Amino acid sequence: MAHRLLRDAEADGWERSDFPIICESCLGDNPYVRMTRAQYDKECKICQRPFTVFRWRPGRDARYKKTEICQTCCKLKNVCQVCLLDLEYGLPVQVRDTALSISSHDTIPKSDVNREYFAEEHDRKARAGLDYESSYGKVRPNDTILKLQRTTPYYKRNRAHVCSFYIRGECTRGAECPYRHEMPVTGELSQQNIKDRYYGVNDPVALKLLNKAGEMPSLEPPEDESIRTLYVGGLDARVSEQDLKDNFYAHGEIESIRMVLQRACAFVTYTTREGAEKAAEELSNKLVIKGLRLKLMWGRPQAPKPETEGSEVARQQTAVAHSGLLPRAVISQQQSQMQGPGSQDHGPAMHYYNTLPPPQPERTFYPSMDPQRMGAIVPSQEGSSSGPSGSSENRPPSEQQQQGQHYAYPAMAPPHGQYYSHYYPPYGYMMPPPPYQQYQLPNQSTVPPLHPPPATQQYQQHPVQSGSTPSSSAPVPPPAPPSSSGSTPGGSAPPVSS
């Protein structure tokens, strides 16, 4: 039998479409989707005109979703047809409009005939090819919106609805009930109205989000003026040093970037304090690299402070201090050992750099007292000269070392720091860059490159650890004789026994 249309669809101006305009979350995680299309199946929830309803299941554990508003209404506000959230940012209309200071609030009529007329006019214009001034593509995203936007799809909203019989205790369907058997979350957020959400008026979710945005903490610079390092957390394998560099170079000259993949974090050190502050100001809460929202905080000085705030903070400090290589037990031990400047201080502090502590001859209390620690290649008195010369050659690492050293030993002389720059970058378990190895090779015969103190075996395990990175581990052999336990690659430090 011929399928006869009762009315001429074109004449009525009812909407026909071929594919829904929906966001990623509503489409689901499954790349294979079966969708039914029903022309003029339902009326749009906003403008009440018949439109094409698409229905599909966005994933295995999802309920069936269908388009709720017509494409005309959806294009007017640039929202998803199902969830009515912005297509680009995933935010409610009210949030997006406030953040971007758009106000199409008055242009779309809300009542009866006005609304229908407006919708049809708009539809006709769109079909005729006139580009409606869809300003949504042209608006530049500002900070607030970048802070608030959703970066990954959120599939929890595709779950089945809560079983209303279960709430009353009357669900007789039991195991085959397709609805969720949970108690619903009630509260102010539950009273939502699709028209309010669409027009961006009086939307509780939007209000909550805006409040939260207003209160988002800004990153104040720490009191210690010498800190020029920013801690970047939440890293992933996708984010490379180059990405960080690209993001951070704009605010100031980067002295160094140290990535600690074990802790999913990185430390970006600027040459100037102003650069770091500028970066913090601009990027805090807005740092999104490759879709991954990263946390930005100030790096903490590595001088062990008794942190009472909480394990998270302490852990972070640990991360900052040790790049995740030493267990907290070690740190706390070091913290407890922290005394005035002295070899004792010096020794545990060495852990922070994962360097071998300098040898501790009987009378020398400062590293600068010990020529070997000043960079002596041969156990002669080259030390102090090679120190400064080395520093002039290697300005950046020495500066970073200097700064890093500054973290740990406020009392220490800079040349000492420069010495360490040759061998171990601060925060780092990374291998010292190859040029430095020249220093080490001749050292091997005479003094193990890291000058392990004969009495302290524990320290020797650090170069072992750092030397465990496969590439350049050769020139830094584990100091043979005193090193006792085998090196555990990858940073699990054997407990320091002193």
Place this chain on the structure above:
Amino acid sequence: MPKVKTNRVKYPEGWELIEPTLRELQAKMREAENDPHDGKRKCEALWPIFKIAHQKSRYIYDLYYRRKEISKELYEFCLDQGYADKNLIAKWKKPGYERLCCLRCIQPRDHNFATTCVCRVPKHLREEKVIECGHCGCRGCASGD
């Protein structure tokens, strides 16, 4: 008055043996038809009808094809009189459909994407293990399970 042709039922032999069961099933069906629908979903109210229809047909099918206790004449008589559904029995004779619940569940025209009902999917291939199909309340009629 002209002679009005009536249809008088002439029961073949062997009928007395199966009659009690058939009457029982008929009574059950009437009960299901008259059940109030309270507390049940709209589709759920129809499930007993399909279930009993399946039961009746199953009884006669079993008697003739499996147990071979009734004659062909009696069997055809039952089919003609409407004590069993001959279309459903025709499906049961086919491989893979031995336990078919009802004829709606295999009708692609009745389903989205021209598929069959979920109750036709074997349990080990399904994601949800416990289901009741919407048409007849079937929990799984694939021949394997």
